[in-house]
Amino acid sequence: TQNPIEMEGTYPLPEAQRDRFTARVSMGYPSTAAELDMLDTHGGPAALDDLDAVADASEVRKLIDVVRAVHVSDEVKRYVVDLVSATRTAPELRLGASPRSSLQLLRAARAAAGLEGRDYVLPDDVQALAVPVLAHRLLPTAEAQVARRTTEAVVQALVERLPLPRPTKR
Numbered sequence: 001t002q003n004p005i006e007m008e009g010t011y012p013l014p015e016a017q018r019d020r021f022t023a024r025v026s027m028g029y030p031s032t033a034a035e036l037d038m039l040d041t042h043g044g045p046a047a048l049d050d051l052d053a054v055a056d057a058s059e060v061r062k063l064i065d066v067v068r069a070v071h072v073s074d075e076v077k078r079y080v081v082d083l084v085s086a087t088r089t090a091p092e093l094r095l096g097a098s099p100r101s102s103l104q105l106l107r108a109a110r111a112a113a114g115l116e117g118r119d120y121v122l123p124d125d126v127q128a129l130a131v132p133v134l135a136h137r138l139l140p141t142a143e144a145q146v147a148r149r150t151t152e153a154v155v156q157a158l159v160e161r162l163p164l165p166r167p168t169k170r
Contacts, residue, residue, distance in 0.1 A: 022104045024136035063114075070110040071120045075165035079123055080106050083130060086158045087138055092149050095139035105133045123164045131155045 030038065041050070055063070080102050088096030109125040116125075131152050138151040 022108060022133065025132050067107075067111045067114045069119065070113045072106060072110065073120070073165075076109075076121050076123055076126065077106070079162070079165045080109070080126055083126065083158060083162055084134070086162060087134060087155070090154055090158065092141055092144035092154050093138050093151070094141045097134050097137050101134055101137055105129060108133050127159050127164075130159050 029035075084097045084099075084102045084105065087093055087101075090096065105126060106121075108129045109121045112125045112129060113119070113121045135151040135155045138154065140149060140151055140154070144154070
């Protein structure tokens with residue numbers, strides 16, 4: 001987790017550390033009902049005793065194997081590389097995404113496909129995950145910051161601009 005930068009005593013992560021987080025997802029605040037539930041269920045003397053395992057080690061291993069078995073076509077791989085490469089030449093960015101970003105975007109797309117019950121990645125999987133996987137790794141130019149152009153907006157614009165790969169049979 002990362003606290004908002006606006007909080008006192010928090011500082012931006014160095015570039016090398018940001019690149020090691022797979023994705024950044026803002027959870028927002030819980031609903032009133034969820035927050036009330038938190039007050040009832042968390043922090044009590046036996047809070048940890050009430051936790052139930054949702055998966056054991058063998059189930060986690062099976063899920064990892066399912067994700068690894070998800071097929072990625074050469075066209076989708078090329079799309080991932082093209083999208084990540086586009087961040088390196090985007091005029092609003094002074095630092096684009098690293099090759100590690102391509103690996104993480106592809107892993108996330110595989111996981112999404114597996115969770116959807118598919119054994120193949122769609123370009124839509126890549127598009128849906130591009131912002132959470134890429135935006136936190138990028139650094140905007142001073143001009144982009146002044147214009148309040150976020151890295152999320154830059155990635156979304158790249159997703160909308162790049163042509164999708166045409167499906168091929170495997």
